[in-house]
Amino acid sequence: MPLPELPDEAVEIGAVVADWRSAVRVSGRVLERSGAATPAYADEMVRMIEEHGPYVVIAPGLALAHARPGPAVLADGLAIVTLAEPVNFGHPHNDPVRVVLGLAIKSSDAHLAAVAELANVFNDSNAIQALADATTVAEVQAIMGGS
Known part of the structure; x- marks a missing residue:
């Protein structure tokens, strides 16, 4: 399964946030803006981290915020x-985070496939730094494999 499309409105560069919760909420707003999720999805993502800890910080500098498929997911979507x-985020090895990916997927099977596909993108250890340093939406789209 390929990753969801990454339209311009699914990318936010240089967001100013106070803490991890606001960083996750920005990714939720970006998913909402791109039509992938309702406002409730951001709350679900924050709740998952509050309940399960900073497991979403999957690599140094990178968080993959997501919640289970449910009514707050309108379409498969990815936000950068x-x-x-x-x-x-409170992760012992991978803090601090400079890039937050928001992932909303409608089905559980597709959710696992999308996470695996994202892992492939970040096999390139330079990808996180490149995303963090990107200054345009086009740069972000190119790093993520275009769309």
Whole structure:
């Protein structure tokens, strides 16, 4: 399964946030803006991290915010948010985070496939730094494999 399309409205560069919760909420707003999720999805993503800890910080500097498929997911979607200043999620090895990916997927099977596909993108250890340093939506889209 290929990753969801990454339209211009699914990218936010240089977001200014106070903490990890606001970083995750920005990714939720970007998913909402791109038509993938309702406002409730951001709350679900925050709740998952509050309940399960900073498991979403999957690599140094990178968080993959997501929640289970449900009524708050309108369509498969991916959001890329780069942060003006890094924030800590409380992960022992991978903090601070400079890039937050928001993932909304309608079915559980597709959710696992999308996470695996994202892992492939980030096998390139330079990808996170490149995303964090990107200054245009086109740069972000190119790093993520275009769309």
